[in-house]
Amino acid sequence: MLAEVSKNVFLHASQNKVLNKAAKKWGLRFGAGQVVAGDTIESAIKKVKQLNQQGLVCTLDHLGEFVSSKAEAIEATQYNIRTLEAMNKAGVNCNLSVKMTQLGLDINRNFCIENMHRILQTAKKYNNFVRIDMEDYAHCQITLDILSELRQTYDNVGTVIQAYLFRAEQDVKELKGIPLRLVKGAYQESPTVAYQEKAEVDRNYMKIIEEHLLSGSYTAIASHDHNIIDEVIKFAKKHHIPRNQFEFQMLYGFRTDMQLNLAKQGYKMRVYVPFGNDWFGYFMRRLAERPQNVAFALKGFFSK
Numbered sequence: 001m002l003a004e005v006s007k008n009v010f011l012h013a014s015q016n017k018v019l020n021k022a023a024k025k026w027g028l029r030f031g032a033g034q035v036v037a038g039d040t041i042e043s044a045i046k047k048v049k050q051l052n053q054q055g056l057v058c059t060l061d062h063l064g065e066f067v068s069s070k071a072e073a074i075e076a077t078q079y080n081i082r083t084l085e086a087m088n089k090a091g092v093n094c095n096l097s098v099k100m101t102q103l104g105l106d107i108n109r110n111f112c113i114e115n116m117h118r119i120l121q122t123a124k125k126y127n128n129f130v131r132i133d134m135e136d137y138a139h140c141q142i143t144l145d146i147l148s149e150l151r152q153t154y155d156n157v158g159t160v161i162q163a164y165l166f167r168a169e170q171d172v173k174e175l176k177g178i179p180l181r182l183v184k185g186a187y188q189e190s191p192t193v194a195y196q197e198k199a200e201v202d203r204n205y206m207k208i209i210e211e212h213l214l215s216g217s218y219t220a221i222a223s224h225d226h227n228i229i230d231e232v233i234k235f236a237k238k239h240h241i242p243r244n245q246f247e248f249q250m251l252y253g254f255r256t257d258m259q260l261n262l263a264k265q266g267y268k269m270r271v272y273v274p275f276g277n278d279w280f281g282y283f284m285r286r287l288a289e290r291p292q293n294v295a296f297a298l299k300g301f302f303s304k
């Protein structure tokens with residue numbers, strides 16, 4: 001009950017625009033520095049290099065959401081382009097994750113698509129891949145529509161499907177052949193569109209992972225859940241799914257030992273590395289996911 005209340009408080013905070021705006025000025029606080037790789041491209045690339053040296057591949061995410069002016073969206077687009085250029089220059093093994101609300105999705109659909117084109121052209125030039133993160137349910141259909149439009153020109157783009165949504169299984173079927181990151185889902189969604197019980201989400205998660213793997217499609221399993229990871233490994237062995245058809249993904253700063261262990265066993269392990277000053281929404285969603293993360297944050301708060 002208490003865990004449910006604190007989860008809701010953190011999820012509400014994650015969507016509070018005033019707090020999100022204020023946090024940009026605070027700098028990385030409350031332990032956020034342990035899960036966010038600094039606030040500049042240079043600091044993020046430095047982290048990625050270290051992770052690559054440990055046998056982990058990465059995806060960089062320039063933090064930001066709720067962009068409401070064209071100028072901010074253009075700035076974010078340019079920042080993402082500079083990030084791709086910096087990755088290429090540094091020769092790191094890393095791709096890019098983006099959120100379309102940061103690129104103007106709530107301002108104008110075509111404007112956002114133009115920004116995506118600019119990012120994808122740059123990624124194509126450097127033979128790199130861009131993942132469109134999935135945001136809340138209100139943005140789900142439009143994200144999939146834009147993905148389908150972009151896929152007519154680019155093969156270096158994919159998205160994310162959230163297992164808590166009732167629609168996830170049908171979406172995965174329709175996205176056969178497209179590289180997908182599969183997750184449980186991080187936002188607060190209504191019982192009219194999403195499973196609310198962990199057991200139901202877990203069951204649907206395994207179902208969509210199996211569906212995408214069996215269809216021969218490249219699958220990223222993004223979870224810190226050791227039970228899910230064990231099941232995926234067993235399933236892949238049983239069905240002779242080649243190791244180069246899937247990868248595991250985890251967030252920077254979480255279950256580092258498990259990340260290294262999977263890499264040592266020869267599995268591709270990608271670390272999602274967020275950076276930048278717009279850290280508040282991301283950090284609040286992580287606190288909502290796991291009550292123990294609060295202790296982690298408090299430790300960071302007191303050690304500041």
Ligand code: FDA
Binds near residue numbers: 133135162184251
């Ligand atoms: P979950 O939180 O369900 O935990 C299951 C169990 O695993 C726990 O009970 C515990 O035993 C263990 N565990 C979990 N975390 C642990 C830890 N830190 N230490 C020790 N044990 C731990 N969401 C979204 O909506 N859109 C998106 O685009 C993305 N993108 C994304 C990328 C990547 C790389 C990841 C890893 C996750 C996302 N997510 C996401 C978030 C995702 O939807 C989900 O909210 C979180 O990953 C939490 O769910 P888990 O499957 O990790 O385990």
